Amino acid sequence: MLFAIEEINNSTNLLPGISLGYKIYDTCDSNARSVGVALALANGNDTVPASSKVLCNKSAQVKAIIGDTSSSTCMATATIVGPFNIPQISPFATCACLSDKSKYPSFLRTIPSDYYQSRALAQLVKHFGWTWVGAIRTNDDYGNNGMATFTETAQQVGICLEYSVAFFRTDPPNKIQKIIDIIKRSSSKVIVAFLSYLDMDVLINRLSHHNLSGYQWVGSEAWIFDSQTAEMDKHHVLDGAIGLFIPKAHVRGMREFILDLKPVNSLDTDILTEFWETLFSCKFKQSNLLAENQSKCTGHEDMIGLQHGFIDMTLMPIFNNIYKGVYAVAHALHSILGCNKTCNKTMQLDPFMILQHIRNINFITKEGEEVYFNVDGDPPAKYEIINWQPTENGAVDFVIVGLYDASLPEDKQLNLQNKSLIWAMNLTQVPVSVCSEKCSPGTRKVLQKGKPVCCYDCIRCADGEISNITDSISCVQCPPEFWSNHRRDVCVKKEAEFLSYEEMMGALLTVASLCGTSMTAVVAFIFFTYRKTPIVRANNSELSFLLLFSLTLCFLCSLTFMGRPSEWSCMLRHTAFGITFVLCMSCVLGKTVVVLMAFRASLPGSNVMKWFGPTQQRLSVLIFTLIQVVICVLWLAISPPFPFKNLKVVKDRIILECALGSAVGFWAVLGYIGFLAVFCFILAFLARKLPDNFNEAKFITFSMLIFCAVWLTFIPAYVSSPGKLSVAVEIFAILASSFGLLICIFIPKCYIMLLRPEKNTKKYIIRNKVNF
Structure with missing residues (x-):
């Protein structure tokens, strides 16, 4: 602060002809002292001892305050000076609560709010995949508010806290021991420490006694860049720690100014005297030498080469924050006083006016850094990511491994450089700290x-x-x-499932269909060869050949049920099945009626056969078949069958099948076939005891019994069969019923024609009444 004020007072561009004065108070990090200091500054008196260099001829009431560095003391001070609108600019108080302008209307700062730091820490933890962490905080406004924001952000990004404990450096040892025990019992390997450097020093001392190493520490700006904390870590508990710190800065002339300080050359001797005595462990007053056993200070000791935290240039970012705060006040005064080559020295300076101008300032420092405040009195939030990397001589090197910029889009705020990081226990691989391992895909x-x-x-x-x-x-x-x-x-x-020719079941059914067709052709050939024999002529050869033809169509129509369903195949399979089976039933029904009519014709005086001769037989078959054709045409015209992907029957496969379209049409086709079959069965059953030489009705009765049994069994089997099995059941029913008709009606006759030719004569039939 002294360096900045001296630089401004020597400037001809900023506040020309005006010198800034100052008062310096030591609050000793005490809230009570801070309140007393604030009252003294607001009242414009010197009731509190102060080191001052008064260069003003105006009222002693202060126009702006630089400080304090602690959030708690700043809150106490801001509460007092806020109602008076006295600007207060802190270089190191980070509590997010101070951004509340309703409570602290005149507070500003040159260090980012912990709101951004806490969110940055949460993003940093998330970046390395640590979802199970412990948290330790200072039990004050800085630690509690900072950790509250971290916890809230951590929950949003999926991070869980196994524990969150707080302590203060003045707490009794047993309270700190409880925290040690909690760390020992925990399963998390990452600890987020939102602590002041003084509290961190106390904790490190206790952790070293228990040799609690191997934990990955994530730290806030208050201790992560503190060289004294690193020096106290004798057992390397914090090796590999990672955290955030305000970006590096350089103020030209600052180091030379500090090294050139001499108490004997300064008007403000009180503060420099104490500084000098502490720096060189000496005393200016001879009366205290014997008691303290210290050497006498001369005021001309050389600071060059001296190793001490007070002149540690690694703290330049904090120095820079103070520097920017002083210059912010100077630029506001420069604007208010209308300074160009000279300033209006007669203008009354109102603290509220100064506060408004500080809020609106925007200037570039001599180092090229832009300075301004947002509506909450905060600067832009930028942090460097620091990694503690131990060196060969046992010291710690604070290595910058990345940058966090809150002004960028959220996915680009965190930028880690391609530098090798050192983790706890000097490991080069990122530690793992999760409650449960990641769930893999699936x-x-x-x-x-x-x-x-x-x-x-x-x-x-x-x-x-x-x-x-x-x-x-x-x-x-x-x-x-x-x-x-x-x-x-x-x-x-999903795999499309349908009954194909290539698979075993489809191949077997295809072979069965072709065998049935071939067998029917062989029977037709035998019947044609023996067409003039009594056994063929006696059983209505025309209807027999027509029945064989319809059976051939029945065997072949089963093939239409195989293969991938298409629009045409769906319409063909159902209509072909319906028409061919009606044709078949019509022929069987005609043969049954012929048997009945032949019996009646054999009675004396009966001429019934003239009413059911060959012409009437053909017409009956044609009419019965046309009725089914009409039903099928109406079905196809109104709502025909269509290919359908059934996704419900089998979950992991697509069943390609033919939807019925109109259920009424389908059941009308089946019902008509069933009606003819039942009617034929009844007639054949009634004719089973007619004279043996014309009794084909027994074979028809048995064939119709098989036919009806097959299709009655088909209904529950079809309903309960999933997928392509239902199609296979339908094909099996078609083939079984067709084989039943073929074998029952024609095979006995073929047996006689081929193996018992002596029975295939008119004389033998009349004499022995052979069953046909």
């Missing part, structure tokens, strides 16, 4: 009961769900046509 987090959100179990996603990110809190349902893979991290296209 799993989701489930919180452990009664524990913080950072403690969880990893549960595998259910079938059809995935998580493709680490630490997912939920699994995502795959789209309807997709399914989760084995690892549950990717949705893959």
Whole structure:
């Protein structure tokens, strides 16, 4: 402050012709003393001892205050001077509470608020993946407010505090011992310390006694760059610590000014005398030498080469904050007094006017740094990231490894440079501090009961769900046509399932269909070869050939149910099935009626056969078949079957099937087939005891019994079969019923024609009444 005031007073550009004076008070970091000092400054008297260099001929009432460095004392001072609108600029009080202008309207500072530091610390912890940390703070406004902001931000970014404890350096040893015990019991390996350097010194001393090393410390600006704290860490407890500090600065001439200080040359001897005596461990007054056993100060001792914290140039950022604060007041006065080559010295200086001008100042220091305050009286928030790296001689090197700039977008605020960091225990790998290991893709987090959100179990996603990110809190349902893979991290296209010719089941059914077709062709060939024999002619050869033709179509229509469903195949399979089976039933029904009519024709005086001759037989088959054709045409016209992707029957596959379209049309087709089959069965059953030489009704009865049994069994089997099995069941029913008709009606006749030709004669039939 003295350096800045002297520099301003010697300047011809800033406040020309005006000299700044000052009063210096020592608050001893006491709130009570701070209140007394504030009252003295506000009242303009000298009731409190002060070291002063009065260069003013105006009222002694102070126009601006530089200080204090502690948040608590600043709050006490700001509460007193605020109602008087006396500007107060602190270089090192960081509590976010001081940004509240309703409580502290005249407070400003040249160091960023802890609001930004706390958020920066939370982002720093999150950057290294530490989600399970402990926290220790100073039990005062600085520590409590700073840690409150850190805790709030930490929760927002997914960081949990295993413990958060507070202490003050004057607390009894047993309280600090409790904190040591908490650290020992904890599972977290990272400790965030929002402590003043004095409290940190006390804690380090106790930690060293318990040899509590191996913890990764994350520190606030109050101790992370303090060389005295590093010197006290004899057991290297804090090695690898990382934290934030205000950016490096350089004030030209500052070092030379300090080294050139001589108490004997200064009018303000009181403060410099005490400074000098402490610096060189000597005394100016001879009366105290014997008692203190110290040498006598001459005032001409050489500070060059002296190692002492008071002249440590690593504290230049703090010096720079004081420097900027003094210049802010000077620039405000320069603006108010309308200074150009001269200043208006007659103007009355109102503290409120000075405060308003300080709030609005914007200037560039001689080092090129822009100085201004936001609406809360805070400067732009920038921090350097400091890493404690031990050197070979046992000292600590404060290495800058990154930068935090709150003015940038959130994703760019934290910028770590490509420098190797040293961690606790001199490790080069980032320590791990988590309550639970990360959940890999394919799993989701489930919180452990009664524990913080950072403690969880990893549960595998259910079938059809995935998580493709680490630490997912939920699994995502795959789209309807997709399914989760084995690892549950990717949705893959569901396999389309339909009955194909290539697979075993499809191949067997295809072979069965072709065998049935071939078998029917062989039977037709045999019947054609023996068409003039009595056994063929006696059983209505025309209807027999038409029945064989319809059976051939029945066997072949089963092939339409295989392969990938398409619009045309869906319409073809159901209509072909319905029409061919009605044609088949019409022929069987015609043969049954022929048996009945033949029996009646054999009665004396009966001419019934003329009413059911070949023409009537053809017409009956045609009419019965046309009725089914009409039903099918109406079905196709109103609501035809169509290809459909069934996603409900089987979860992990797509069932490609044919939807019915109109259920009424489908059941009308089946119902009509069933009606003909039941009617045919009833007629055949009634004709089963007719004379043996025309009794084909027994074989028809048995074939219809098989036919009805197959299709009655088909209904529950079809409903209960999933996927392509339902199609296979339908094909099996078609083939089984077709084989039943073929074998029951035609195979006995083929047996006689091929193996028992002696029975295939008119004489033998009449004599032995052979069953046809």
